[in-house]
Amino acid sequence: xxxxxxxxxxxxxxxxxxxxxxxxxxxxxxxxxxxxxxxxxxxxxxxxxxxxxxxxxxxxxxxxxxxxxxxxxxxxxxxxxxxxxxxxxxxxxxxxxxxxxx
Amino acid sequence: xxxxxxxxxxxxxxxxxxxxxxxxxxxxxxxxxxxxxxxxxxxxxxxxxxxxxxxxxxxxxxxxxxxxxxxxxxxxxxxxxxxxxxxxxxxxxxxxxxxxxxxxxxxxxxxxxxxxxxxxxxxxxxxxxxxxxxxxxxxxxxxxxxxxxxxxxxxxxxxx
Numbered sequence: 534x535x536x537x538x539x540x541x542x543x544x545x546x547x548x549x550x551x552x553x554x555x556x557x558x559x560x561x562x563x564x565x566x567x568x569x570x571x572x573x574x575x576x577x578x579x580x581x582x583x584x585x586x587x588x589x590x591x592x593x594x595x596x597x598x599x600x601x602x603x604x605x606x607x608x609x610x611x612x613x614x615x616x617x618x619x620x621x622x623x624x625x626x627x628x629x630x631x632x633x634x635x
Numbered sequence: 636x637x638x639x640x641x642x643x644x645x646x647x648x649x650x651x652x653x654x655x656x657x658x659x660x661x662x663x664x665x666x667x668x669x670x671x672x673x674x675x676x677x678x679x680x681x682x683x684x685x686x687x688x689x690x691x692x693x694x695x696x697x698x699x700x701x702x703x704x705x706x707x708x709x710x711x712x713x714x715x716x717x718x719x720x721x722x723x724x725x726x727x728x729x730x731x732x733x734x735x736x737x738x739x740x741x742x743x744x745x746x747x748x749x750x751x752x753x754x755x756x757x758x759x760x761x762x763x764x765x766x767x768x769x770x771x772x773x774x775x776x777x778x779x780x781x782x783x784x785x786x787x788x789x790x791x792x793x794x795x
Contacts, residue, residue: 536752537640542681544746545644549651549674551739556655558735559728562719564660568667568702572651575694578686579674586681589756591763594686595771601693602778606785608698612705613793619709620795626718 542583549576563618563627567611574604640680647673658719660706664699671695682755685763 549572556569578597585593615625622629650670657663671694678687767775 536754537637537680539751539753540746540749541640541644542677544743545647545677547739547742547746548648549670551735551742552648552651552655555728555732555735558731560655561722562660562715564702564706565655565663568663569655571667571694571698572654572670575671575674575690578690579677582678582681582683582686585758586683586755587751587753589758591758591766594683594758594763595766595774597683597686598689598767599774599778601689602781605693605698606781608701609785609789610792612701613789613791615705616708616793625709625711625715 539583539587542586543580546576546580546583549573549579561627562625563615564625566627567608567615570611571604571608574600574607636680640677643673643676643680646670647677656723658716658723660711660715661703664702664706668695668699671699680755682757684757685760 553569553572553576556572557566560566560569578600581593581596581600583593585591585597618630619625647670650666650673653666654663654670657666671690675687675690675695678684678690
């Protein structure tokens, strides 16, 4: 098996994370914000797996599984909140949520 | 193997850029699935077949299907797409993108200084499960509690 530079995997994770961060900062549709959060979590998982491959340990993959669990729980709650928001305001624009009133 | 890594990396980056720039939610979801599958291929190349399978089954399978179901429930029409296009003007995304590009440039600069070659060793499901049910047993239990809490709160929040 040929060798892959370890840093290239980390650079890939950094690029994916930055793409997700741009999405979180620029999009106003809450569904896109949630999807960008998924991209960022996935990039973190990629960095963990790359590190686990670098040292030949399984610990990084276990941390990836924890991130997977976290992402699943977060998406379930986030999508529930999106449904509730759409029921109340009939829009997916996050700027309608700027008022902290009941 | 090394060619597969770079090919999948290019696929992942291009698909992710399409995710954050497309105006239609379902198109963005399909691009996100492509990106996640490309990352699964990278996991496979890096000698983590179990993580690759989990990525394909849980991320590209379950979580994306959840997104798709919610999109079907919301039934967003053409109006939302037009609104989305009007929000995607350069003056909205140019400054954040530039700042994050600087941040990314710094990260790449730091990582580019050294080149450590690694030969991936396959870490199979056997080694992983011995660790999961040994030193990480408490973490597994806590993950199950987290999933249960997520299930209950999702049910409670999305109720009418």
